[in-house]
Amino acid sequence: MPGEGIVQNPIEAAMMAGDVLSELCPSRTILRQVTTRWSVLCLIVLDRGEMRFSDLRRTIGGVSERMLSKTLQDLAGHGLVHRESFPVVPPHVVYSLTPLGRDMADEVGRLTGWIERNIDRFPAEAAA
């Protein structure tokens, strides 16, 4: 960017990018924590729009209250989910994706979409 003072050449840019194959790279941590089944499912559901906890729980088949709560807390900690609570009775909490969360949701949505479209290519016993 003109006037910014920091000019990156392609080699510097590559050196500053992550490497998931490296055990100590921060990208490995993100990979491990974000590509759990529940994180993936929360991201693709919230990509449709903001949602309350109870609606999320109803939409994501099979998730327990405890797991959903932990997953949303982790996603918020990673800067992917925004939690807004309204001081009313009963408490009203709404979850939505941050810009980073929306970008990541696009990526994981592509992966889950691929799995859904290709499910009949997998051996039946493996998917049972």
Place this chain on the structure above:
Amino acid sequence: MPGEGIVQNPIEAAMMAGDVLSELCPSRTILRQVTTRWSVLCLIVLDRGEMRFSDLRRTIGGVSERMLSKTLQDLAGHGLVHRESFPVVPPHVVYSLTPLGRDMADEVGRLTGWIERNIDRFPAEAAA
């Protein structure tokens, strides 16, 4: 396909696709089992070409022999990895991706590439 007898309209095709939000859908099983950190890393490494166990282990930082062995077995069970063993001494076993595995590797490679390129957008404490 002409002469095949089964003609799918778009609604039928959508009904036959998976739905990862449904707990009992086979696509959920694939999502859960294939998007573990070690499965993802095995897929992207094998996408570069066939590899021996010891080379895989060296390339994927931090994986234990036991976890790598279990992951490769799971991926083979899902029809993603092909294992070929040569009857020599010492035993020589080579792992490679099946066509399904190559397609899936493209998808997960896109996701890990995105994480690597965007790692500095994540809060530092989350990636530590």
